[in-house]
Amino acid sequence: MPAALGLGGCDVWQSTAAPVTFGNSRHGAQLIARSGCGTCHEIPGISGADGHVGPPLDHMAERTMIAGFLPNTPDNMRAWIKDPQAIVPGNAMPNMELKDDEAKDIAAYLYTLR
């Protein structure tokens, strides 16, 4: 499976993650607080976000995979935030009814977490 070979290399990942400058991370932080992501996730910088249903979202900018499964690219992150049930059906994270732009801003905030 040659396509999977690059995934293990942190250097490869960092060179693709570094130029992520899309979305409005401040707005993303507000959306995260409002949407209740913190009832399930520990999220640095979001007050009251200390849930333990899902994994903590610290260092999200530096992770290779999303949900242990999806390569951590901005597009995949946006897709996950919008529709996690389509990606891993039956997992405990509900679809939060977010718009495209909202998912993008939330992803932008998560990518500030190094």
Ligand code: HEC
């Ligand atoms: C009801 C609980 C719940 C809520 C609310 C929730 N999540 Fe999740 N989330 C989960 C669970 C459980 C997982 C792990 C899914 C898996 O690995 O299959 C997860 C996984 C994730 C991941 C991947 C984490 C990783 O370590 O790879 C991200 C990113 C994420 N959630 C972001 C969000 C955001 C942003 C919100 C708010 C819009 C949110 N979640 C709301 C439960 C929740």
